[in-house]
Amino acid sequence: MNTKNTKTIRWISTLAMGAFLLLSGVTSQAFAGPGYRRVIRVDTPRTVKKKTRPVRKRKTQKTTRTRLKTASTRPKSTTRTRSIPKSTAPEMKLIVGLEAGGVYQGLAQGEDGTLGVRLSSIATDPRSANATWLGIYGRLQVQPNAGYTRMAAGLTAGFDLLNVDLGVVSESAMASNRGEGVSNRNGNEFSIALGLLDSLGVYARLVRFEDGDMLDEFGLRLNLPLAF
Numbered sequence: 527m528n529t530k531n532t533k534t535i536r537w538i539s540t541l542a543m544g545a546f547l548l549l550s551g552v553t554s555q556a557f558a559g560p561g562y563r564r565v566i567r568v569d570t571p572r573t574v575k576k577k578t579r580p581v582r583k584r585k586t587q588k589t590t591r592t593r594l595k596t597a598s599t600r601p602k603s604t605t606r607t608r609s610i611p612k613s614t615a616p617e618m619k620l621i622v623g624l625e626a627g628g629v630y631q632g633l634a635q636g637e638d639g640t641l642g643v644r645l646s647s648i649a650t651d652p653r654s655a656n657a658t659w660l661g662i663y664g665r666l667q668v669q670p671n672a673g674y675t676r677m678a679a680g681l682t683a684g685f686d687l688l689n690v691d692l693g694v695v696s697e698s699a700m701a702s703n704r705g706e707g708v709s710n711r712n713g714n715e716f717s718i719a720l721g722l723l724d725s726l727g728v729y730a731r732l733v734r735f736e737d738g739d740m741l742d743e744f745g746l747r748l749n750l751p752l753a754f
Contacts, residue, residue, distance in 0.1 A: 616651060619659075619751055620645075620751070622750045623748065623749045623750070625642035625643070625665075625729070627639070627729070627746065638669055640743065641668055642668070643666050644664070645664050657684065658686075659683065660684075661682050663679065664677075673699060673700040674699050675697070676696065680692050687720055687727075688720060690717070691716070693715055697712075711737060711739075713736055715732065715733045717730065728746055729743075729745055729746075730744050731744075
């Protein structure tokens with residue numbers, strides 16, 4: 527083989543080798559892909575679910591109850607409260623009074639002793655701080671030495687220790703005192719009494735008859751309350 531052919535063969539082989547190497551390099555890059563690169567793996571942060579406790583709803587009071595409580599504690603500036611007793615009905619009482627006194631009947635008759643029984647029915651007022659009452663009374667009285675008998679009836683009222691009577695009176699006398707037969711006369715009376723102890727008091731009575739005769743009386747009275 528001559529020298530010219532030998533150079534030609536070497537040049538072709540060198541060219542083929544270079545093309546092969548070039549082709550092999552391109553092919554290896556194409557099929558290798560990103561394997562030759564350094565891949566950095568980034569982990570995305572995981573969301574951590576926190577455990578939350580259920581919130582309990584507080585029990586709220588009813589609005590009506592709250593309004594009532596608020597209204598009851600609100601002071602009233604325009605009105606004044608006053609304690610009222612549980613029972614405002616009047617209390618009924620029956621009282622028996624025993625009287626012993628002396629009477630003065632003009633210059634001719636002079637002084638004389640009397641005995642009497644007084645019965646009263648009264649209604650007391652429980653709203654009053656002091657004893658207050660109103661009622662009716664009846665009285666039977668005798669004057670033994672002179673032979674007089676008197677009956678009276680009327681209205682009675684009282685406040686605390688003070689008692690007032692206002693009524694009509696009728697007097698009867700035997701024949702030995704006023705001529706023949708039995709004589710009667712009528713009149714009006716007013717008396718005032720003042721309590722001294724629990725049931726004992728003093729009284730003063732003024733009687734005026736139709737004929738103009740006047741009678742003054744003073745004495746002691748013992749009151750005995752009775753139940754119906």
